[in-house]
Amino acid sequence: MAFTLHPSQWGVMIRFEHVTKRYPDGTTAVDDLSFEVAEGELVTLVGPSGCGKTTTMKMVNRLIEPSSGRIFVDGRDIAETDPVELRRRIGYVIQQVGLFPHRTVLENTATVPRLLGVKRSAGRARAAELLDLVGLDPSVYGDRYPEQLSGGQRQRVGVARALAADPPVLLMDEPFGAVDPVVREHLQNEFLKLQAQVRKTVLFVTHDMEEAVRLGDRIAVYGQGRIEQFDAPAAVLGAPATPYVAEFVGADRGLKRLSVTPIEPADLEQPPVVHLDDPLPRDLGSRWAVVLDGEENLHGWISAERAGQSGSVRDHARRMEAWLPVGASLKQAFSTMLQHDAGWIAVIDEEETGRFLGVLTPARLHEALRRSIDADAQDIARAEVALESIATVPPTGPVTKD
Incomplete structure (x- = not known):
């Protein structure tokens, strides 16, 4: 041949x-x-x-x-x-x-x-x-x-x-x-x-x-x-x-398929967003929000527990460690979630110096995997079992250092 x-x-x-x-x-x-x-x-x-x-x-x-x-x-x-x-x-x-x-x-x-x-x-x-x-x-x-x-x-x-x-x-x-x-x-x-x-x-x-x-x-x-x-x-x-x-x-091979399936913008969710120099809001409208700088680049995240306190967002924002560039593989996303015990990861456009695009959650990762696999049901099931280990993590923000 x-x-x-x-x-x-x-x-x-x-x-x-x-x-x-x-x-x-x-x-x-x-x-x-x-x-x-x-x-x-x-x-x-x-x-x-x-x-x-x-x-x-x-x-x-x-x-x-x-x-x-x-x-x-x-x-x-x-x-x-x-x-x-x-x-x-x-x-x-x-x-x-x-x-x-x-x-x-x-x-x-x-x-x-x-x-x-x-x-x-x-x-x-x-x-x-x-x-x-x-x-x-x-x-x-x-x-x-x-x-x-x-x-x-x-x-x-x-x-x-x-x-x-x-x-x-x-x-x-x-x-x-x-x-x-x-x-x-x-x-x-x-x-x-x-x-x-x-x-x-x-x-x-x-x-x-x-x-x-x-x-x-x-x-x-x-x-x-x-x-x-x-x-x-x-x-x-x-x-x-x-x-x-x-x-x-x-x-x-369903799990191996994670290595060749990239994160795409359609896989992302859009969470609440605040900016570094904003006054700290009384209510984030969610359990957490992503923090961006003045150029819409990723800076970190902030939890709802900080809302209503004095100062600006900058005073209470936490550094983001669970992030990946768009185009990274689903395997990298899976590994990053496990490494940081994170309920979600931020996704950025690395070509534009860190512009924030959205977040990838275990549920969206699961959907992306199902779309990517053209295999039998047993093969899909094996991959889904692995995802169960992170699907139960509550989306309260990634575990990061102050």
Whole structure:
């Protein structure tokens, strides 16, 4: 089966045509693989160990040669391209990072530009720019050595190095698999923000379905040497193409669907609102109200118990900690409610420096989940059971610090 270009993208960057990899002992790692990846698209390759996903990725930069078939990168048959030259123009990030221990962070990041003949000063300037882009201040980290960094920091350097020559294609082989779950989630968030800026064509190998769902524009689910389904995350979760995909995704795909369902303005309620410099009203008309500044940006909240006291709203407002930007996932909303033991969370427009849009309650979260899941009733029921843990929290405002 051939899997073609994502309809929302323009231009093919990677194309496999009937590619097979068979080893001398008769093992077939990849069998008659045909698919396309669009320019600027992030495709996650996911499956169990030995399914062929890493072999697929390594054939793109010719670390592994196919037994038959053709692979094109940016319209060129890679079999007709010098492999060393090809690899210098394809970014490569691996789990073990692969930094040179005897070189500083800045020198490691500038490796590929130097190999391409870029002047030392220009290469170092590019390296400093990229370190800043991945959240490492070059004036602080540039002269350090890899052993002086944490695992997460080393991984950031690995990503910066892979981007140093501005390659059109980035290959990532379980890059976040060696760090703890908290750091992994943080790195995933940072990488998504980075990808939104640089828009590289990315093949991202992982064995973790949740990571594949969270990061991928599309997901290629591998069976034994073949792609069982190649589709958008929501489609893979909502309509598995084969029993194998359904089993691999898991029985809790309704909960996984939370990861790919964004908060939308239609999901929000509009609570009472007061402003910082208003006199404190005698009656809020509710058990709580949201506090905004003069530019309609979120400041905090105030409880009904404070009404009627002396002073302004500013004197009694409490800081808001339970908030998210619009477009964040329902999973993030669910986690934020649990983390802050909150009966609701505020939603802001991050693009407009915090303009308040409304609040998301457990009831609205529940409705959004039901709309998002095209699955059987049992799958929906599993997700709803999880929501029951927060649906009973009274909407008295988030638990925050004064």
